[in-house]
Each structure stands twice: as C-alpha cells, then as structure tokens.
Amino acid sequence: MGTTKTSHFTEDQNRIAKIAKALGHPARVAIIEYLLKVNTCICSDIVDELPLAQSTISQHLKELKSAGLIKGEIEGASICYCIDEKTFQILKSYFSNVVLTVNNQKCC
Amino acid sequence: MGTTKTSHFTEDQNRIAKIAKALGHPARVAIIEYLLKVNTCICSDIVDELPLAQSTISQHLKELKSAGLIKGEIEGASICYCIDEKTFQILKSYFSNVVLTVNNQKCC
C-alpha cells in the first residue's frame, strides 16, 4: 500500500496529475512565479530568493523539470532554468476546456 | 523536517499549490473527468467507476472538496457531488496569465 495505482488510470490522467503534482508545493509555485518575473533564465538566484537550502531548491527544480514545467540548459558553470511554455499551454487548454464543459451543465 | 514551510510563501502561492496538489493524483483527475462526463451530480457511482475501495474514494473526494474543486450536497441518504466552477476558473485564469507572460519573453 501507499503507492498510487497509476496503471489503472489513463495516460492523460496520469500526465495531468503529474504536472499538477509538481505545482502542488508553494515553493515550486514560487519558483515558477519568480521565473516569470525575472524574464530571463536564472538559476542560483532562486536559492537567494527562497528560504530553503540549496539542496532543497535543487530537488524542487528537478521535479519541475521532470514534469516539463521548466527547461534547464548548461551555460558554463551554471545552469539556465526557464519556463517550458508547452506544458503551461497544456494546462491552460485543459482548464479552459473544463470551464467550458461545466458552463453547459447545471449542478446540485 | 518533512513539513512544508507554508508560512514562507504568499497566500496566493499556497492557494494555487493546494488546488494543484488536489489534482496531483490520477484518481482525483479521473473523478473530475467523470463528473464532467456525467453532466449531473453523482456520488457512489464513482466507486463503481474507479478501481479503488469506497473509503479511498471518500478520502479523495474530501481532498477535492477541501481544495474547492468540487461541491457536495446532501440529497437524502446519498450526497450529490459536482464540479465547483469557480476554482477551475481560477486555474484557467492563472495558467492563461502564465502563458501570456511567457509569450513575451525569450528563454534559454
């Protein structure tokens, strides 16, 4: 027990769940919002920005990257992280669709 | 340790994180999609639909409700659950905004 029964759900449901899960932590939301604010790709600045240890930030970045929410590119000694637009587009479409569908139905 | 440092982040970041976290499980995504499909509010049907025990479904519904993603209304002996449009509207707006902001910036 304790393990999510991934295989019982559709690929799409698992995909959305994985992306949502990656955003399911305030630090990771904060990282995304920071990346949006600074326009350009930044990396170790995030460690200065957030009240978390470097190793913790690194872990969060790993999760965001693995969910496709950010991209990272080696730039000399440091790594340039930035928003991965495609995945956010998926979220936008997904929720736009949900709202559209809900609009056409009455609720309890 | 092991606890999220909620207090270090903005209310908004915690709110988005909580909603995203609630969607961060394929079973809960499946529940939302099921509710979208059946148009009307349903309840114990979800137990028949998903390969999970009744107690597990009940827990998932509790999380979805606490995040504001669904509403539940007592209807005799059963409870009528349905999508809470407002929260999905928040998500739609949030991600629309992200996509808009990203569009105006170049990346690595």
Added chain:
DNA sequence: AATATACATCGTAATATTGCGATGTATTAG
C-alpha cells in the same frame, strides 16, 4: 424495529515527500 444503502471516519501499513547537511562533480578564476 430491523435491514439495507450511502457515505464518512478510524486505524494502520507501505511508501512518498520535504528538508537539511554533507559530499560529489564540473566549470571558471587565479
């Protein structure tokens, strides 16, 4: 009143997440 239906909650086992310090690896600076 007794039973059935529809949930919610409790207890608990297995596993995952969060966070940190310490350590490892690669690039850059001197």
Added chain:
DNA sequence: CTAATACATCGCAATATTACGATGTATATT
C-alpha cells in the same frame, strides 16, 4: 595546479500520502 563557484546527489529524519478493511452514522426500505 588550486581554490572558488554552481550545481546535483546521497543519506537521513520527520512527516504526509495512499490505500484498505473495519467500524460508525444517517437516511431509506421493509
């Protein structure tokens, strides 16, 4: 070559999540 900078990864402790069966509570049926 050495030291510094910029990360990633490891190992651990604390806590949270997932899932289930068992049990509790409320309404509905007989």
